[in-house]
Amino acid sequence: GAVVSQHPSRVICKSGTSVKIECRSLDFQATTMFWYRQFPKQSLMLMATSNEGSKATYEQGVEKDKFLINHASLTLSTLTVTSAHPEDSSFYICSGRGGLTDNEQFFGPGTRLTVL
Amino acid sequence: KQEVTQIPAALSVPEGENLVLNCSFTDSAIYNLQWFRQDPGKGLTSLLLIQSSQREQTSGRLNASLDKSSGRSTLYIAASQPGDSATYLCAVDGSSGGGADGLTFGKGTHLIIQP
Numbered sequence: 363g364a365v366v367s368q369h370p371s372r373v374i375c376k377s378g379t380s381v382k383i384e385c386r387s388l389d390f391q392a393t394t395m396f397w398y399r400q401f402p403k404q405s406l407m408l409m410a411t412s413n414e415g416s417k418a419t420y421e422q423g424v425e426k427d428k429f430l431i432n433h434a435s436l437t438l439s440t441l442t443v444t445s446a447h448p449e450d451s452s453f454y455i456c457s458g459r460g461g462l463t464d465n466e467q468f469f470g471p472g473t474r475l476t477v478l
Numbered sequence: 479k480q481e482v483t484q485i486p487a488a489l490s491v492p493e494g495e496n497l498v499l500n501c502s503f504t505d506s507a508i509y510n511l512q513w514f515r516q517d518p519g520k521g522l523t524s525l526l527l528i529q530s531s532q533r534e535q536t537s538g539r540l541n542a543s544l545d546k547s548s549g550r551s552t553l554y555i556a557a558s559q560p561g562d563s564a565t566y567l568c569a570v571d572g573s574s575g576g577g578a579d580g581l582t583f584g585k586g587t588h589l590i591i592q593p
Contacts, residue, residue: 368521396580405567406522408580421580455521457581465510465529467571467581471521 364390368470382442385456391436392458400453446477480505484584499553501568509571
């Protein structure tokens with residue numbers, strides 16, 4: 363299957379700082395990328411959908427000014443958590459789909475964010 | 479809004495047993511359904527993807543079935559091994575599919591295979 367990477371894999375930050383997470387499709391062009399988050403013992407919840415070159419579409423209850431998403435190229439999307447608070451601590455996972463892989467989403471390994 | 483339910487939430491069985499994990503979804507108009515495995519603190523490993531026009535998919539000791547009209551899918555694991563211990567997630571891609579929608583996930587079945 364297609365490969366998606368995320369960086370960093372783990373980040374610890376102080377409350378009030380901003381954190382950027384990168385999601386890259388390594389061997390395919392992801393026309394659409396998705397961002398999910400997973401709280402402990404919960405399932406993955408879709409946060410937003412982004413198409414290359416367009417503004418992201420956010421799910422209900424997800425603050426677009428807090429979770430900034432940029433999908434500037436077909437292989438890179440970034441999620442920036444602005445003014446992070448402890449309740450933002452979660453596991454963030456991205457996925458991509460596009461081209462020959464269009465009927466399936468391929469997931470990154472996830473980023474564990476801990477806000478102190 | 480699509481809702482995905484997985485039963486049981488947790489399961490512990492001795493090694494060697496065959497077992498069935500269940501997934502149900504409320505809106506039968508789906509594009510595809512996918513089963514994933516997630517190890518503690520890790521990302522997702524895709525196991526099987528079933529298109530809406532398909533009835534089942536098989537990979538090794540795994541078999542997934544789909545009954546779209548009744549909103550159900552099952553994941554069958556044959557001859558379970560301790561290495562199968564993980565959380566198994568079911569996810570559906572909505573009817574608009576084709577890349578437009580994200581997946582809706584169930585809460586998972588936490589599986590422990592006892593050596």
